[in-house]
Amino acid sequence: MTQTAAGLLEMRGISIAFPGVQALGGADFTAAAGRAHALIGANGAGKSTLMKVLAGAYGHYTGSIRIDGREAKIRTPRDAKAHGIQVVYQEVDTALVPNLSVGENIMMEKLVHEMKGRHRVRWGDIHRAAQAVLGRLEVSIPTRKLVQELSLAEKQMVLIARAMTTACRFLILDEPTAPLSQAETERLFRLVRLLKSQGTGIIFISHRLPELYEICEDITIMRDGRVVARGEIKDMTQQQIVEHMLGSKWEGQFPRRTNTPGEVMFEAKDIRDGDKVKGASLFIRAGEIVGLAGLVGAGKTELCRALFGASGQVAGELKLGGRRLAVASPHDAVRSGLALVPEERRREGVFVEETVTANLTVATLPQYTRLGAWLSAARERLAAGGMIARLGVKTPDGSARVANLSGGNQQKIAIGKWLLADAEVYIFDEPTKGVDVGAKRDIYELVAGLAARGKCVLYASSEVPEIMGLTDRVYVMYDGRIVRELETDRTSEDEIMLYSTGGTGS
Template sequence: MKNISISFPGVKALSNVDFQTAAGTAHALIGANGAGKSTLMKILAGAYTHYEGEIWMEGREVHIRSPKEAKDYGIQVVYQEVDTALIPSLTVGENIMLDRMVHDMKGKWLVRWNELHKEAQTVMERMNIGIPSRKAVKELTLAEKQMVLIARAVSRQCRILVLDEPTAPLSHSETEQLFMLVRKLKEEGVSVIFISHRLPELYEICDEITIMRDGQHIITDQIVNLEQGSVVEHMLGTKMEQQFPKTEKSVGEVVFEARGIVDPGKVNHVDLQIRKGEIVGLAGLVGAGKTELCRALFGASATATGDILLNGRKLRLSSPHAAVQQGIALVPEERRREGVFVEEAVSANLTATVLSRFTAWGSWLSSSKEKQAAQEMIDSLGIKTPNEKARVRNLSGGNQQKVAIGKWLLADADVYIFDEPTKGVDVGAKRDIFKLVHELAERGKCVLYATSELSEIIGITDRVYVMYDGAVIQELETSSTDEEEILLYCTGGGLT
């Protein structure tokens, strides 16, 4: 890709960017949120057509102006937000073979369903994916959906495979399985472009690295030639600051308490407490039940039972709306599907939970007051957006996450539940989120911080509950433990 530039209303996303990769290699493409890496790959995938510059493959210029043209050249992309790319009502096999059904069946009237599922099953067996081809996608876990998307990508002739944050929803064993596939694809001559904010993974799987910043190409080199600290400095343009904030705060009495929380098949009799001004970690590997517990505490599971108390008063959480009304906020793991309205403006998202503040007589919305509140939150959180009217879908992942958090800051809840808040977020935005979480605790709020990133548990929490197989199996004081001990319990070790 040569001299690639592209602009959107109010912002120049890419400026004369060069990028190249070779067959049979894994190439890391990284940068802070908003650096332009996803935009560059969307141009390669034919999603954006109004760009300037040239794309060359094997010594000749190609013209890619649609996703179909990109796929015809063997360019496949697996995007980070898996739920927007799959059809939940269809089976696994139908989703894997979807491109084939759409593009290769013109003029044909019959689908040979047995052959379709047999071929899909063959693709998955090649990848060591143990998912039945006839199972509905809506019944899959997030990690399983990710593997189905990758299976779809490699089911056709694939010369360039772009993986955008592919390991974010995967467990350690699933990540290893993915890396085995990447190595196999490299042996077959496929070029794999790997977008990730997890630097240790890049060093494990990638041969080369390209770093972008503010829509420009910064450096390309063999990854072994750059230390991780140097990579971060290239990403941010400055020396890396202390990642986790060091602040003094006082912890008070128990404010939030959950007793005997059960959600059949998901959460098994969980008890927990959070004190005023305390950040409590909820640690566990993918599939441990963290997300399911967070949803139960937010009134988002119709099958969950148990008692939830706030300031000693038992709450009736029949729905998320009831939870919000009683002072509980949830920043969900799947921000695009559950945390923001992607087609709405930044201002509409930030003020969604407190619209009554900006309305008169119950129906008239004061746009000037809404705009002022939104702009103050944009400035406070450092949300990178052309203006408050920009659609959330056009923001980077880290800035979308800040919007998802910002709407609850305006709501001023008593209990804040964060479910994997830094998934798919760069080191700079992570530091901003950590600071926000600490500021909430300093204001006396209760914070439940659920994550599979053990370094974050150690760096930000006061106390931690460890989940395994849907149950809390250990409670630890963060200052008296380390990542190794937490990981031991996360994997079911140390149980008697």
């Protein structure tokens, strides 16, 4: 690829440190207008930190940023936007105002400017301007529809449209496909291709390697705060990419399991939750990993929440060890021996503003108290420290805020708190969503270890290779129903996908 200074974004020698950790050590990165550039690395590699420097979220870095060959002073988000740099983060809900309309969210900056200046807001003009942006992006969403009524994919489109209301030259997409179905991903890719054709440079952060080859021309791979490889993606194999990320040979993804499941321990009969879950029944043996497969929107998350008492309209029967359970709330579920690692870890799985120690011990606090009232900080730190070491969490120490950790390390903490609780039934809902291949392997080992200890595991995933590589049996969901039960070693990815899409196999 021949590059000139025009249309070129260059980051040179970027270094930044936080208390107890050197996050970046002289990282270089280059992106070109009209091309999609994949930025990948294991959790904690520094890719998110590098992009936050570019987006102006971290201003205390050393090094330089140049655009079109000229120095760009970026120390705040306002600076970044002034240079045409916009970000769409994975947690789209945190960037939108749910009770405002699509048009108001897209034109948010203009709206705020007019209201601050005490100008009269012409609402018709706001919606016409928003419709013009959506039209340019070939996106069809009513501008007067409330954002809270949109799907995740539509919310992403709204955020991308908002970015395009300014002179956006480089758009950073952080794990954009993690919550999307295949059809929604294809629609996003059509939009990305359109933006590239209009001259926008795309920086694409994703752990799904196949889609990088589909949408990206260039790739940069990071490890331990430094760039370890870069080039055109067509010149690298997936195995080479993984080995650069890990710094070692790839030895296979899924752990070898030798334990044999025992007797049926957990049973769920005719579970219903409005029109979300329509009479689902399943069972899990001691030491068994049972997959819950299905496309995004099939009802997997809703069934997991229903089993954990996290929905107030659930009907049906639960049994553990032959004993009927009364689970009307998550508190009841925990007392009954159930644990849930939810899909939305930042919203439901961890307290991002609290410390690593507080998060790991939150489900087992009574174990660290004296006389039922006095918390022993020393015992709490000891328990958390042991779990940090066991899980390989990359953190300076237990006092670090969870918000400052990578997604994979946050997920390990969401799992670790339940390992300390020593539950009997572990429910995992998309546990590797937005997690790199190295952290995925760690999570698979944790799940297999639970089964080896005789625990019951329900593993919900829309990633069929995960289901095939990790589970003993699989239930397939479609439209809120379990439509098929399969033995994993007697089925195939094609068969699982057939039932996931409503096929009958006849």
